[in-house]
Amino acid sequence: MKFLIKNILRIIPVLFIISLIVFLLVRVTGDPVSLMLPETATDAERAQLRESLGLNDPLYIQYFTYLGDLITGDFGESFRYNQPALGLVLERLPASFGLAFASMLVATLISIPLGILSAIKRNSFIDLFITGGAVLGKAMPNFWLGIMLILLFSVQLNIFPVSGTGSLMHFVLPAITLGTAIAAEMTRLIRSSMLEILGQEYIRTARSKGLLEAVVVNKHGFRNALIPVVTIMALQTATLIGGTLITETVFSWPGMGQLLIQAVNLRDMAVVQAATFIIALLVIISNLLADLAYRYLDPRIKYD
Amino acid sequence: MRMFSRIEVKKELTLEETKTDKKAYSLKWLKVLLNSKTGTLGLIIVVFMVLMAILANVIAPHDPAQTDVVNRLVPPVWAEGGNPDYILGTDNLGRDILSRIIVGSRVSLLVGISAVFLAGAIGLVLGLISGYYGGFFDRVIMRTVDAFLAIPNILFMLIVLAVIGPSLMTLIFVLGATTWVMYARMVRGETLSIKERDYVRSARAVGAKDIRIISRYILPNIISSFIVIATLNVATTIILESSLSFLGLGIQPPDVSWGLMLSDGREYLATSWWVATFPGVAITITVLGIIFLGDWLRDVLDPKTKTN
Amino acid sequence: MSTSLLQIDDLKVQFKTGEGVVPSVNGVTFSVNEGETVAVVGESGCGKSITSLSILGLVPSPGEISGGTIKFGGKDLLKIKKRELRKLRGNDISMIFQEPMTSLNPVFSIGNQIGEVLRLHQKLDKKQALNKAVEMLDLVGIPDAEKVVSRFPHQLSGGMRQRVMIAMALACNPKLLIADEPTTALDVTIQAQILELIKKLKTDFNTGVIMITHDLGVVAEVADRVVVMYAGEVVEEAPVNELFANPKHPYTKGLLSSIPNVDQVVEELGTIEGSVPNPLNLPKGCKFNPRCPLATERCRKESPVLEEVGPAHQKRCFNV
Amino acid sequence: MTQVKEKKKTLLKVTGLKKHFPVTKGFIKKETIPLKAVDGIDLEIFEGETLGIVGESGCGKSTTGQMMLGLLPPTEGTVTFEGKDLTSLSKEELRRLRKDLQVIFQDPFSSLNPRMTIEQLIGEPLKIHGVMQGKQLRNEVIRLLKTVGLGEHHLKRHPHEFSGGQRQRIGIARALALKPKIIICDEPVSALDVSIQAQILNLLRKLQKEFKLTYVFIAHGLPAVRHISDRVAVMYLGKVVEVADRDSLFEKPIHPYTEALLSAIPIPDPTKRKEHKLLEGDLPNPSNPPSGCRFHTRCPYAQEVCKMKDPELTEYHEGHKAACHFPLQQ
Amino acid sequence: SSNSSTSGDEGSVEKKTEDDKELVIATGADMVTFDIHDHNTTSTEAIHVNMFNYLVKRGEDGFDPDLAESWENVDDNTWKFKLREGVKFHNGEELTADDVKFTLERVANDNKLLEHGNYSQIKEVKVINDLEFEIITHQPEPALLNRLSRLGSGILPSKYIEEEGWDKFLENPVGTGPYKFVEWKKDDRVVIEANSDYFGEAPKWNKVTFRAIPEDSTRVSELLTGGVDIATNLPPSDWERVKDNEATEVAQGPTQRVMMLVLRQTEGHATSDPKVREAIDLAIDKQAILDSLMEGSGTVTRTRVTPGNTGANEDLYGKTLYDPEKAKQLLKEAGYGDGLELKLSAPNGRYLKDKESAELIQAMLGEVGIDLKLEFLEWSSFADKYASKSFDDMFLIGYGNSMFDAALALDRLSSKQAEGETDYNNPEVDKLLEEAMSNMNAEERAKQYQKAQEIIAEERPQIYLYQLDAVYGVNKGLNFEPRLDEMLYVDDITVK
Numbered sequence A: 001m002k003f004l005i006k007n008i009l010r011i012i013p014v015l016f017i018i019s020l021i022v023f024l025l026v027r028v029t030g031d032p033v034s035l036m037l038p039e040t041a042t043d044a045e046r047a048q049l050r051e052s053l054g055l056n057d058p059l060y061i062q063y064f065t066y067l068g069d070l071i072t073g074d075f076g077e078s079f080r081y082n083q084p085a086l087g088l089v090l091e092r093l094p095a096s097f098g099l100a101f102a103s104m105l106v107a108t109l110i111s112i113p114l115g116i117l118s119a120i121k122r123n124s125f126i127d128l129f130i131t132g133g134a135v136l137g138k139a140m141p142n143f144w145l146g147i148m149l150i151l152l153f154s155v156q157l158n159i160f161p162v163s164g165t166g167s168l169m170h171f172v173l174p175a176i177t178l179g180t181a182i183a184a185e186m187t188r189l190i191r192s193s194m195l196e197i198l199g200q201e202y203i204r205t206a207r208s209k210g211l212l213e214a215v216v217v218n219k220h221g222f223r224n225a226l227i228p229v230v231t232i233m234a235l236q237t238a239t240l241i242g243g244t245l246i247t248e249t250v251f252s253w254p255g256m257g258q259l260l261i262q263a264v265n266l267r268d269m270a271v272v273q274a275a276t277f278i279i280a281l282l283v284i285i286s287n288l289l290a291d292l293a294y295r296y297l298d299p300r301i302k303y304d
Numbered sequence B: 001m002r003m004f005s006r007i008e009v010k011k012e013l014t015l016e017e018t019k020t021d022k023k024a025y026s027l028k029w030l031k032v033l034l035n036s037k038t039g040t041l042g043l044i045i046v047v048f049m050v051l052m053a054i055l056a057n058v059i060a061p062h063d064p065a066q067t068d069v070v071n072r073l074v075p076p077v078w079a080e081g082g083n084p085d086y087i088l089g090t091d092n093l094g095r096d097i098l099s100r101i102i103v104g105s106r107v108s109l110l111v112g113i114s115a116v117f118l119a120g121a122i123g124l125v126l127g128l129i130s131g132y133y134g135g136f137f138d139r140v141i142m143r144t145v146d147a148f149l150a151i152p153n154i155l156f157m158l159i160v161l162a163v164i165g166p167s168l169m170t171l172i173f174v175l176g177a178t179t180w181v182m183y184a185r186m187v188r189g190e191t192l193s194i195k196e197r198d199y200v201r202s203a204r205a206v207g208a209k210d211i212r213i214i215s216r217y218i219l220p221n222i223i224s225s226f227i228v229i230a231t232l233n234v235a236t237t238i239i240l241e242s243s244l245s246f247l248g249l250g251i252q253p254p255d256v257s258w259g260l261m262l263s264d265g266r267e268y269l270a271t272s273w274w275v276a277t278f279p280g281v282a283i284t285i286t287v288l289g290i291i292f293l294g295d296w297l298r299d300v301l302d303p304k305t306k307t308n
Numbered sequence C: 001m002s003t004s005l006l007q008i009d010d011l012k013v014q015f016k017t018g019e020g021v022v023p024s025v026n027g028v029t030f031s032v033n034e035g036e037t038v039a040v041v042g043e044s045g046c047g048k049s050i051t052s053l054s055i056l057g058l059v060p061s062p063g064e065i066s067g068g069t070i071k072f073g074g075k076d077l078l079k080i081k082k083r084e085l086r087k088l089r090g091n092d093i094s095m096i097f098q099e100p101m102t103s104l105n106p107v108f109s110i111g112n113q114i115g116e117v118l119r120l121h122q123k124l125d126k127k128q129a130l131n132k133a134v135e136m137l138d139l140v141g142i143p144d145a146e147k148v149v150s151r152f153p154h155q156l157s158g159g160m161r162q163r164v165m166i167a168m169a170l171a172c173n174p175k176l177l178i179a180d181e182p183t184t185a186l187d188v189t190i191q192a193q194i195l196e197l198i199k200k201l202k203t204d205f206n207t208g209v210i211m212i213t214h215d216l217g218v219v220a221e222v223a224d225r226v227v228v229m230y231a232g233e234v235v236e237e238a239p240v241n242e243l244f245a246n247p248k249h250p251y252t253k254g255l256l257s258s259i260p261n262v263d264q265v266v267e268e269l270g271t272i273e274g275s276v277p278n279p280l281n282l283p284k285g286c287k288f289n290p291r292c293p294l295a296t297e298r299c300r301k302e303s304p305v306l307e308e309v310g311p312a313h314q315k316r317c318f319n320v
Numbered sequence D: 001m002t003q004v005k006e007k008k009k010t011l012l013k014v015t016g017l018k019k020h021f022p023v024t025k026g027f028i029k030k031e032t033i034p035l036k037a038v039d040g041i042d043l044e045i046f047e048g049e050t051l052g053i054v055g056e057s058g059c060g061k062s063t064t065g066q067m068m069l070g071l072l073p074p075t076e077g078t079v080t081f082e083g084k085d086l087t088s089l090s091k092e093e094l095r096r097l098r099k100d101l102q103v104i105f106q107d108p109f110s111s112l113n114p115r116m117t118i119e120q121l122i123g124e125p126l127k128i129h130g131v132m133q134g135k136q137l138r139n140e141v142i143r144l145l146k147t148v149g150l151g152e153h154h155l156k157r158h159p160h161e162f163s164g165g166q167r168q169r170i171g172i173a174r175a176l177a178l179k180p181k182i183i184i185c186d187e188p189v190s191a192l193d194v195s196i197q198a199q200i201l202n203l204l205r206k207l208q209k210e211f212k213l214t215y216v217f218i219a220h221g222l223p224a225v226r227h228i229s230d231r232v233a234v235m236y237l238g239k240v241v242e243v244a245d246r247d248s249l250f251e252k253p254i255h256p257y258t259e260a261l262l263s264a265i266p267i268p269d270p271t272k273r274k275e276h277k278l279l280e281g282d283l284p285n286p287s288n289p290p291s292g293c294r295f296h297t298r299c300p301y302a303q304e305v306c307k308m309k310d311p312e313l314t315e316y317h318e319g320h321k322a323a324c325h326f327p328l329q330q
Numbered sequence E: 001s002s003n004s005s006t007s008g009d010e011g012s013v014e015k016k017t018e019d020d021k022e023l024v025i026a027t028g029a030d031m032v033t034f035d036i037h038d039h040n041t042t043s044t045e046a047i048h049v050n051m052f053n054y055l056v057k058r059g060e061d062g063f064d065p066d067l068a069e070s071w072e073n074v075d076d077n078t079w080k081f082k083l084r085e086g087v088k089f090h091n092g093e094e095l096t097a098d099d100v101k102f103t104l105e106r107v108a109n110d111n112k113l114l115e116h117g118n119y120s121q122i123k124e125v126k127v128i129n130d131l132e133f134e135i136i137t138h139q140p141e142p143a144l145l146n147r148l149s150r151l152g153s154g155i156l157p158s159k160y161i162e163e164e165g166w167d168k169f170l171e172n173p174v175g176t177g178p179y180k181f182v183e184w185k186k187d188d189r190v191v192i193e194a195n196s197d198y199f200g201e202a203p204k205w206n207k208v209t210f211r212a213i214p215e216d217s218t219r220v221s222e223l224l225t226g227g228v229d230i231a232t233n234l235p236p237s238d239w240e241r242v243k244d245n246e247a248t249e250v251a252q253g254p255t256q257r258v259m260m261l262v263l264r265q266t267e268g269h270a271t272s273d274p275k276v277r278e279a280i281d282l283a284i285d286k287q288a289i290l291d292s293l294m295e296g297s298g299t300v301t302r303t304r305v306t307p308g309n310t311g312a313n314e315d316l317y318g319k320t321l322y323d324p325e326k327a328k329q330l331l332k333e334a335g336y337g338d339g340l341e342l343k344l345s346a347p348n349g350r351y352l353k354d355k356e357s358a359e360l361i362q363a364m365l366g367e368v369g370i371d372l373k374l375e376f377l378e379w380s381s382f383a384d385k386y387a388s389k390s391f392d393d394m395f396l397i398g399y400g401n402s403m404f405d406a407a408l409a410l411d412r413l414s415s416k417q418a419e420g421e422t423d424y425n426n427p428e429v430d431k432l433l434e435e436a437m438s439n440m441n442a443e444e445r446a447k448q449y450q451k452a453q454e455i456i457a458e459e460r461p462q463i464y465l466y467q468l469d470a471v472y473g474v475n476k477g478l479n480f481e482p483r484l485d486e487m488l489y490v491d492d493i494t495v496k
């Protein structure tokens, strides 16, 4: 409990810096007025809008106003949807979250067995094959893989729906698309983590007890290998969410990714800010969860 | 509690008798390299790609921007309807895909390498300061790193590029400015651990100044892990650039990059496969080469494995 | 003389590495009897651990056993099936390793790790295994055994962990216990506790013990018989008193003169010049010749063989 | 022996030396409880002598050594070297003083920068202090190498090309380069093979004679300490529990801990197998040391008072001090 | 073309049949809002038209009644309308003149609304009785009916909005149209269902879903697999594939969008020389661009006012100039014999094949010795520059015209509007446009516009390239006719 509180407290300066980054990204770099008004708007109208948005204040004042709003959860209104930006983002959260979760699941299901296998069959043909596959998985851009999967599994084979949401089947292709790169990363990681663990003395101890090799690997080895993997998995959350930007577009998945891309394109900065902030928060929370999992997995930390 | 009171003296070859003049040493390296099949392959690929980029203008059979409206979407030479003029076929504007790949290697590698350089430089300096001096700097830098890590790279880039407009320079800058955190984290971690090693203590004991300790003791000992990570990141950056192209924010024509070709060609995946496939293959091979090379470098440069 | 429990004959182990073949064990021969403690001494890298790991078929990966036999209970451990060997491990033959800090799995409780052997070999259920684990911990002198079973390795001190390792090794009443430098990582006060414990258990259970060490003090303390190794070979073997009183091999002599003694102060320690040869580039002839004060032309050309020099005393040297 | 000591002048003196490490408990956020690694030590080191410091792992030997060198700022107390208080010197002054204070580390593998050649490693101290350069420097390096039994042909090699004993020699050469007055040897032989240990111990003795060096010799191997030291200090949990000259300490220990320590050492003579006076239990956790006399939890002679009162270090004989309520011999 | 490497059995989709009462249409972008006055996107309106009705509809020639039964010009500034009786909103309320007043005055008065500029001509709506009202304009407004039959002209339920508030309306919009709102899942789908109380012909579909699928290839794949019945904006690369597929076909038709280069005539720019402008025009083979990038669909043109628009000059339509030799000649005459460097800014991804067109144009201009530097901008940056009129020599843009009137199309070329952008200044054109603006004589007005177009085509402040076609992928079981206004009236789509 104490641990949680302390970590949450540590998040505050991070959020503060994030707010600064987001603010600078959004305010310093662009003037949303020209996109918010019709082409026919007069200069006077522009000036008025600028005034009413507070864009004429000095930057630091703008920042503090913005920070003040932030604390009250007010990210401003989306001018595209004329709705509070935060609400829009939160509305999309479940879709993105579901996709991210499914992808993580896919990644885990793929990477754990393959990672372990290639570690125990180190330097064999299988290892080379899996390592090669992992590199390939990493080298394929998301959008390309997504389109290929659609062409193969939906258009040619007619197994999965092409796009959109609705059923569990709809999850399959986007989750594979998004999960592949992460699976690739994780496979490599599990492999090296496993290799390191398998060289540890307690593995030799386990063998000297007469345990089956499978037990040695899966019980004594994997539990330990999992510890660094969990951390990396958490670090992948950012990548994962970043990946949704593209995957959601390819599969017209109604999540935050699409919202964000359009918001950026239209300079709907309230939404951009809200979404960036929420995403950052999500990443931070998932890191926190990973820390918790870490503590659970590694008794050395639990009792320190 | 510090647990290891006595140092593990591990299976250390006593190399007293080994003759190790410089030449033999480099030969050994080569031997080690050739011993690793993937490492050799990686090196060959990377050298090939770099040469291709350097000599692009000389070896490209066509002007990569030259459109040929009559010969649009010509399939590669070996496929039915192929044209020997265009070995890998042409794209929707009738441009020679092979030439575009050759010339595109320039931008792709340039972006990958420069961005990594930039990010690496920022990360190295901040990581060293953070790890070596600790204290307030460290806290500020590390919280900033956390903040950056919480915002997905691609999102960061999306926003900046959309707002200030994509160009080669901004692209490199933005890629560099968002990925420095990885290096900073890694450098900081290594610095922290090396700082506690006895050889750093011994440097202090003989009266070395901070600058000397950082430059002669810490830097040389993290540089190899650094190089490994940087190498691998060149690959990641190349892929990232293609994703940005997908979002319309990557390299802008008339510049060509593999990412751009791949992204443009996606429209033809179902009908004219070669348009997107070849740049994709170029990316894959390069990434493969870089990763193999990086993995191998990891093995060779790591002093732990070196002695064994 | 009691019956021979383990008989190692002409064991050869080599490592095929990128830089060449490392012959780390090069024709090692010795035996262990029931209830007897055989100490194997030698400098770092001379092949002690590899020899002991060979017995259980645990030689790490680029290494392979390239010759010899290891007879245990009439069977050659190098020929039997993997499954049979696994049955012996932890049951008839068990091992303790040097590093108590890293030999226990950090993520499982002590009880779990000790119980694991019992469940496996004695087919106990979880509950029984746990009870037996507590019993074993008691036996090795761990206070509060009931509590300790549920702890994790990092919560114990080095000495406690080594006791846990011993408890684990002895859980199935093995006939042979291999202890690979079990006290090297421990402080003297703790080392003394552990050595006492091993001595006591040996007499209580009549277990044969192979004690690997490079501390001649430890050897003098616990061994019945001593095998001295150098560069992958046995250079001398003798009962403990005989060896200390009457070392025959120059290497053994050098070793004995080079240890400082708390009991008596000498102005200068005896030394063995030079250092252990690179296993990739072993000297011709007697492996010890470059460091040997008595080396002759013959030593540089021919390899001596292990020969009897007294009752149960063998040495590998041309000099008399 | 005692008369000799009278004449000797104190080179280095520590008084009331303490080091408390802030140990962060909890995973990320700190909740600091001090780990009392060194908790009030007074020691004197006389010119030309070797002071051995022994004690179990974690009792604060290295920490003391580091503070003596000025590498670690003490939490409390002073370190006086030739009349100058190291703790009050500026960073730059301290750096210059380093010439006189050198160190040899335990682990020959991690105490040499793997990326430097032997020439650089040994020449570096001279270069840093601007003592010499160029040809002269190189010659000096070669001379140093020869002093420690290595040769010119080793100049261009890197540490990993040497065996442990050789590396330790390189470390010694590096420490010798600046002609220091005192060398703190932090377990210089613990990591080495027996046959090599003897070489290094002999070398250290030879150098001491040759260069009139003063050593602080930290070790937990009592035989080596006895072999090399003139005086010995025994530490337990951050405190010195007994200090005396060598023979008096080994032959007539006063503190029960010293006695136990001596008894625990295996004697390399199978005919002298003896019953050990075994100590119970382990070294307690230094961040939560026992009250009163820290040794009382393991002491066979402990009584009530030991739990309550921390005994003072008292001189029982000439130069033989111990901190115990129930000293073994008076 | 050569690129038909796919087989015909891609996607085993069935043809649409009679008893299938549901229709799914895939669009490239999601609807923007249900605030009909606060968007200016055709694709949003294309959905709205099924839920809302205008007062009048554009018909074959002239205008047809919709909510308004009849209308007349009372005077230059006053139009009188009579509403159809018994029209009900989806929530059951009756349509009255008050609703019209509420709707039109809102957009006419609120300058924050995106459509304000197109309705600000209306001064007020005077309610006569429940069914009758008058629209009074500030100035004579010859194009009023054009304005009332386009984007943002749907009539809103005043009572509902006043009582429940805009937020409620936006969440649960109510109109008079043949289809009622069911749900809108942003960036996913808009679902509407048949309004059984519709005053007109009964709706043909029970349920219609508009799915937003931004990625072209995904949209095509959905069509091929039967996931959707109609896919808009079919990328040319996939036409063959869609045609080859047994159950799908391609439907195409012209749109209001004309692609053009806008040239700066400001002093100091080479493009201020009419010879250079002509040379550019002559150097570009527009038909070749259509052929190579759009599979030949689209129509070359020398005017922006295409057939179907009031004031169209059909003589300039379907015509194009291409004469690279002459272009070289002209350049030489203009003093650029040894080459000329110009800069073209173009949006990337905004219009069909915009980037590729610019690249082809670059190549074609290169042939005649113009070194064209391309600057591609992602749309929002492009829009920024557009608003600040800060393009260099020229930019590529595709204007639409939802008004179906020349006024809107040519307005930008009046010297006042052109200032800072093209700096085109021709008093004659200015005069023609000015007069036509408020000329209530339809025929004469058309003449004025046609004349202006002729001058513009000669002087080339804008070089027209071609009119774009809209291309749809359609399930073969459906009758679907693309409309010039790109609206998707679902009741016009029927099962064969």
Ligand SMILES: Nc1ncnc2c1ncn2[C@@H]1O[C@H](COP(=O)(O)OP(=O)(O)OP(=O)(O)O)[C@@H](O)[C@H]1O
Binding pocket: B009, B010, B011, B013, C015, C017, C022, C024, C025, C042, C043, C044, C045, C046, C047, C048, C049, C050, C051, C060, C061, C062, C063, C214, C279
């Ligand atoms: N994984 C390995 N790869 C290559 N050579 C190895 C490996 N493991 C051991 N060796 C070689 O085997 C030899 C014997 O090693 P072993 O571990 O038996 O030594 P040891 O006598 O136990 O030494 P120590 O006292 O340091 O434990 C060493 O010289 C080493 O070179």
Ligand SMILES: Nc1ncnc2c1ncn2[C@@H]1O[C@H](COP(=O)(O)OP(=O)(O)OP(=O)(O)O)[C@@H](O)[C@H]1O
Binding pocket: B001, B002, B004, B005, B006, D021, D022, D023, D035, D036, D037, D055, D056, D057, D058, D059, D060, D061, D062, D063, D064, D220, D286
């Ligand atoms: N930098 C540090 N931070 C926190 N605790 C430390 C630090 N350095 C040492 N300690 C702790 O201080 C205590 C004394 O450490 P020190 O290294 O001086 O022991 P030592 O007697 O030299 O032990 P060893 O024989 O293992 O070298 C130990 O408990 C150790 O864990």
Ligand SMILES: [Mg+2]
Binding pocket: C048, C049, C050, C180
């Ligand atoms: Mg060993």
Ligand SMILES: [Mg+2]
Binding pocket: D061, D062, D063, D186
């Ligand atoms: Mg120490």
